[in-house]
Amino acid sequence: MVRFPLFLSLLVSATFVWAQPVPKPKTSASKASSSALNLNLPIPVDPAVKVGKLPNGLTYYIRKNVEPKNRAELRLVIRAGSVLETDNQQGLAHFMEHMEFNGTKNFPKNELVNFLQTAGVRFGADLNAYTGFDETVYQLPVPTDSVKLFREAFQILEDWAHNATIDPTEVDKERGVVLEERRLGRGAGQRMRDQYFPALLNNSQYSKRLPIGTEQVLTTFRPETLREFYKDWYRPDLMAVIAVGDFDTKEVEGIIREKFSRIPVVKNPKPRTEYEIPAHKDTKVVIVTDPEQPNTVIQVIYKRPEIKEKNLNDLREGIKRGFFNTMLGNRIQELTQRSDPPFLGGYSNYSDFLGNLDAFTSIAVAKEGNVEKAIRAVLDENARVKQFGFTATELARAKQEFMTNVEQAYSERNKTRSANYVNEYVQNFTDKEPYTSIEFYYDFLKKVQDGIKLDEVNTLVDLFIHNDNRAVIVMAPEKDKAKLPTKEQILTYIDESGKGLTAYEDKTLSSPLIAKMPTGSPVVDAKKINDINVTEWKLKNGVRVILKPTDFKNDQILFSANSLGGTSLYDFKDFQSARFSSTLAAMGGTGEYSQIQLGKFLSGKQVSVYPYVGELSEGINGSAAPKDLETAFQLIYSYFTQPRKDADVVKGFLSNQRSGLQNQINTPTPAKVFQDTVAVTLGNNNPRRQPLKPDDLDKIDLDRALKIYEERFANGGDFTFFFVGNFKEEQLKPLVEKYLGGLPASDKTEKFKDLEIRAPKGQLSKTVYRGLDPKASVQLVYSGDITWSPETATQLDALGEVLEIKLLEKLREEEGGVYGVGASAAYAKYPVPRYTFRINFGCSPDNVEKLIAKTQELINDLKQKGALPADIAKFKAETRRETEVQLKDNQFWLGYLQNQYYNGDAPDEVLHEKEQLDKVTVESTKAAANQYFGSNYIRLVLMPEKKQ
Structure with a gap:
């Protein structure tokens, strides 16, 4: 499998790029000051990880972790990827990854996959690997309750490390597979990327070494050339073995030393070049078009030297950047909730990039191809921060959100799955990214967070945005080529952004979610299913509640509710209003709160509630931390009883939807046309299975949609609620009786209508x-x-x-x-x-x-x-x-x-x-x-x- 960094995934995307969702965390930070800390101290490593190095240079990371029980996550990491290929090896780093599954010394041909499948390990879903520019990583999740199987898993890792057979017959068979993987990646994104990569990456080695390689090399290379790559780069000084799971640490260390010490040291190893992307003073502007690109995407990328976190001050700086990204992301998200949004989607974020660089990236998906309006809107938000800064209330919320996310990770420290740990150690080995314990990080955050002041977060914008080492990429449909602005015009939009701005106004609301508390009703019937530890409650108002308390997670309660009916109960003339009813209701917020105000109100709370109306049923999905469970119940009650109409937000949403749908009609991608054909065919050409079109949105009546929503949620007594997670029944019962028992209800029960939509016969x-x-x-x-x-x-x-x-x-x-x-x-x-x-x-x-x-x-x-x-x-x-x-x-x-x-x-x-x-x-x-x-x-x- 070929893997690209996050930035590349965003760049080649031919669909919308949305601002990041707003997390909903909570806590109160410690009053401890960072002044007593020595911020020059190095970031301490997590003491739970045993790190060692064999005499031959191989590094290993071992951590005992019992979640899930009787399982382990194993990795073999090679600090070598496509960037190290010679001209006649392009694609062979990735090809070598494939060959490791096609025969090794102890597992000839396909016996490796067969052996693991027999043990319950799925090929692709569990057993897998990926090749990037700078690394190749093999992933092997295995059971640990079989001693023989567990030891054999390490034999597989050792075989991958130095016992690949690279049989010429198997090489020729695998050419077709790799060429098919390459074929899958072809399309508008690939064609445009090939044009802008040299400029974006300044003609560096990275721009010439995409992991998938070239068809010419993949078709014609000789097995000896592949063996040469394997010999040069699969060597112990560039390798790490990572083991995290439910096992004895000393035993695993012994297995690793036994097996991997057998790999000989390479004499006179080939130097492992650390490639860089050279800086440039000018702004690289690339405008690319393609007949299959459905919309116009503009990206402004401000590259800068990579920030390496080494000491505690670096850790503190990383927290500041997290606050900055959260606040700016929230502001840009708000722009989509206007009555006339300036773009279909927007995004600004500082993150790692590639090679020796980080980047601050601003992306906008133009509405109706209006490049100027879209990019100015995003850049104006950047400029607004530069001119006026963020507000104190924004920073307070960002701190709450950040702290609650860390607090939740801390509370789950003994329930964290092994798969969540391994990537930290991969990053440490490949890119020297530090890893520390959640205990230390949580304590450090409590000590430093209060000391991070607004002005120092505001000044980050000057670090991120600059005129040098800048690149602008515009991707657009071929049909719009003549309408696109010139490179000079685009630079003008960027350089002149920020004129005539006013300071951001942080509008919040402090009213209670529910003005008048409900009159509840009690549990009148209870039934226990002991074998699965499930309890059924029936409330006096008819609501049924299914409860399963667990100890799988410390800070997680999941819930849902459903009732039969859905859009099937409405005539086709109301179909569009019905199918969008829950979406439009949620866009209005709830009670007195608009959607934006609700998001701000919930900052610092780990809770989410989403109503839905489907074809055969309607209901609620959500989650909450135990401490925020009452807020979740209030939201459930509020979504049932006080939906809020917001015509402006709905107008903007429908406007964006029309524009996006029109783009798909004007430049339909092959995949979209095929998916639509499949859906229509399997739906037997039923009107309710037709692709959504712009004029379908004209059939939506907001008042009718909200009326349908109210009808679907009018009778709480027809709903069954489910709660799973860390709660005690006696603690949940008062909330259930108060809020779910307070839902309006009647004896009426509904069922869906069979619309008789079936796949065609014959x-x-x-x-x-x-x-x-x-x-x-x-x-x-x-x-x-x-x-x-x-x-x-x-x-x-x-x-x-x-x-x-x-x-x-x-x-x-x-x-x-x-x-x-x-x-x-x-x-x-x-x-x-x-x-x-x-x-x-x-x-x-x-x-x-x-x-x-x-x-x-x-x-x-x-x-x-x-x-x-x-x-x-x-x-x-x-x-x-x-x-x-x-x-x-x-x-x-x-x-x-x-x-x-x-x-x-x-x-x-x-x-x-x-x-x-x-x-x-x-x-x-x-x-x-x-x-x-x-x-x-x-x-x-x-x-x-x-x-x-």
């Missing part, structure tokens, strides 16, 4: 011809009715997994025709029990028919013989291992319980998984293949445009 084939690149997308869809039962669900899941295993073996490993392939079933009980089985992959247009034929051969083989016992065993192992972790996860339990009650299924069904898995056999997969790969078959293919 066989159907559609080919869409869109796109300039020689790439195709394939979706093969089977559908039909099912008998709803746990056994049906398990058999469908098994069928998807065993087919996907075989498709990867055949289409990827044998044919080299795809990079990835998916096969899975979706199934639902409502509106009627149905399944949809999809197979999808991308490939060369020349291979479409061959690969579809190979897929059908595999399906026919399953129908005739059933799945191989070995593949069934892999499915069972993967399912069992996944469930072990899920049973200790709040999010899993919330979704699971909601589904079980929604469908009327047994709440304790998850405890009987083994019984269902035992029913998966060769014969059952044969029967399932014959039943579910039936006569209802739809073939959908995206092909490039036919050349005239």
